[in-house]
Amino acid sequence: MAAITPSTGVGYGLEISKIVDALVKSDTSAKSNQIARQSSNNSAILSGIGSLRSALTAFQDAMKKLNDKDAPSFNAFAGTSANESVVKIKTTNSAVAGTYDIRVSQLATGSKVASQQFAGGGTSAISEGELTISQNGKTYKVNVAAGSTLQSVRDQINKELGKEGITANVVNEAGGSRLVFGSTTTGKGSDISVGGIPELTIDGTQKMVGAGGGFIDALAQDAEFSVDGLKLTSSKNVVDNAVSGLSLELTGTTSPTATTGVKVSVTLDNDGLKKSVQSFVDAYNTLRKAVTALTTPTKDSSGNVTSLGPLTNDPTTRSLLSDIGKVVAEAGSGTQLNTLSQLGINTQKDGTLEFNSTKFTAALNDKKLGSEIQGLFTADGGVFDRMTKALDPYVKTGGSLDSRKSALDKVTKNLQDQQAALDRRTELLTTSLTKKYAALDTALGLMKKQGEQIVSIFDAMNAQAKKG
Known part of the structure; x- marks a missing residue:
């Protein structure tokens, strides 16, 4: 165990601790401040990359939900069943508005x-x-x-x-x-x-x-049912080809004594389409605002910049914003409907999207584009497909954000190593200077005592001379 040296010398009384501390800081402060600045900046960028990934994940989750094949969004038609304990219904964009009378005499088993x-x-x-x-x-x-x-x-x-x-x-x-x-x-x-x-x-x-x-009980059997009196059979209880654009799920049988079957209705679903489109716009704007917050400097009430966003001037983030901006601006492969602007969706100055509901309603009612909306978003080459391809280079394993994080992690490790080396130098320099100034304090203390002894001798001699 190293000997503990008093902060003040026991010989001459030098303030060793203050002297050593001042000399050590003079030697190491520049490097220490440099490491602190770089560490703070690096940590801020790492945090910004983490926030960016979280925002991208939330946006991808929103797109995945809107693009769910089992619960498709952007259907131009909505189907309802008067009795889902007998038949349930799903619609596609090839459906036709109307009503159907469904009777089920037996289910497929x-x-x-x-x-x-x-x-x-x-x-x-x-x-x-x-x-x-x-x-x-x-x-x-x-x-x-x-x-x-x-x-x-x-x-x-x-x-x-x-x-x-x-x-x-x-x-x-x-x-x-x-x-x-x-x-x-x-x-x-x-x-x-x-x-x-x-x-x-x-x-x-x-x-x-x-x-x-x-x-046991009975042989396997087909489902037997009728649509508007037309008799059909199916080996399965989910029937996709009985009525064009409809999927019927047979869940029970109708009473043989009933005068009517179950009424199934197909209607235009303008409200559902608007809700799905609004959900996309909201998800995109949430992403755009999150990225903007990471790249925009903070200003005080006078307009002076007080701090930079963690990803201000970051090339990866600038590239990302450019790529997703192109997706919402460029034309798709549709015939009647191939741009978001046709639905009243336009890019604003800050990069977010504006949704004009009046223009959207006109596109549905006047231009009859409702059945085209699902294709615009979910088809191969549609908005979701192109957006996924635009994001993939950034979010995939080994992609741009992974590479940035790996590089920043290396910088973090390097700065930690530099700090550890500086800490070792500080400790060694402190020990060395403390020993030297302790030795100086001791030497000065001895010189002081010797001086006092000489003064004492001369004082004694003067006193003796006065007596004689």
């Missing part, structure tokens, strides 16, 4: 078959062999190993065929257990048959009788 009963339950032994499961002309094979049980065969089927939509389970009933097969495939003729292992053989076209195997 899948195959459900059961094996013979096993008195031993889930632990019943199953013979070794190749189990074959057939459905819709396809055959799947499961190799059953020696020592398998009803339960282990169930687990093996689920593991190997679950991705094909075929599952199995053990159902315990009075008299024994059965291996029950089910499938997500629906429609007439999709009945499951099982063979290859005698005790698990099932003819899926035969009804289960007594302890034997077969189908």
Whole structure:
């Protein structure tokens, strides 16, 4: 442990600590201030890059939501069902406004078959062999190993065929257990048959009788329904081709005694289109304002710059603003509708978008552009596609922002290393100067004592001379 030196010399009384501190600061302050300035600037830019990434992520999330294929925005039409427990409806831009009477006499069902009963339950032994499961002309094979049980065969089927939509389970009933097969495939003729292992053989076209195997309750069947009295069938309960521009999801059956079916309506959805377009404008403006705040200097009430934005004059950010600005200004590949300005969306001086609702309404009512809006935004080469491509060089892994952050992280590490080196120099210089000034204090102290002794001798001599 290093010896602790008093701040004031014990010899002559020099203020060693103050002297050393002043000399050390004189030697290191310029470098220390330089590191502090660079560290502060670097940290501000790093924070700015982080804020920029957050703003871009929020904008991308907003675009992803508006471009969701399962819940599409920008539909020119809206569909409503008077009874969604029988039929639900989705529309596309190829729909036609109107009403339809939907009746559902039966839903499409899948195959459900059961094996013979096993008195031993889930632990019943199953013979070794190749189990074959057939459905819709396809055959799947499961190799059953020696020592398998009803339960282990169930687990093996689920593991190997679950991705094909075929599952199995053990159902315990009075008299024994059965291996029950089910499938997500629906429609007439999709009945499951099982063979290859005698005790698990099932003819899926035969009804289960007594302890034997077969189908449970009924064969797989097609959905049967009508649209305005026209009868249709479907192997699935989601029907996309019955009415042009509509997707019908059959969820239940209508009463056979009902005088009317379920009324399904398709209407123009101008309000929905406006809401979706406004959502895009708002998301874009939020991004633009966030970036502007990062690049704009702060001024006081007199207009004097008090501080710069963390990304002021940053080339990457300037390039980003230019790229996204081009997307909202340039024309797309549409025929009747290919620019945002046709919908009343124009770029303002500060780079944000202005949405003119009057011009938008005129585009829908007078120019009949409603069915074109979805394509303008979501089609290949549309606004979202072009915006995604514009942002990708910045946000992708290894892209511009990743590269900037990596470079700034290296600067941070370098500045930390410089500070550590300066701290070591400060410590060594402080120790060295403290020792030197402590030695000087001691030497001066000795000289002071010697001087006092000489003065004392002369005083004694003078006193003696006066007595004589």
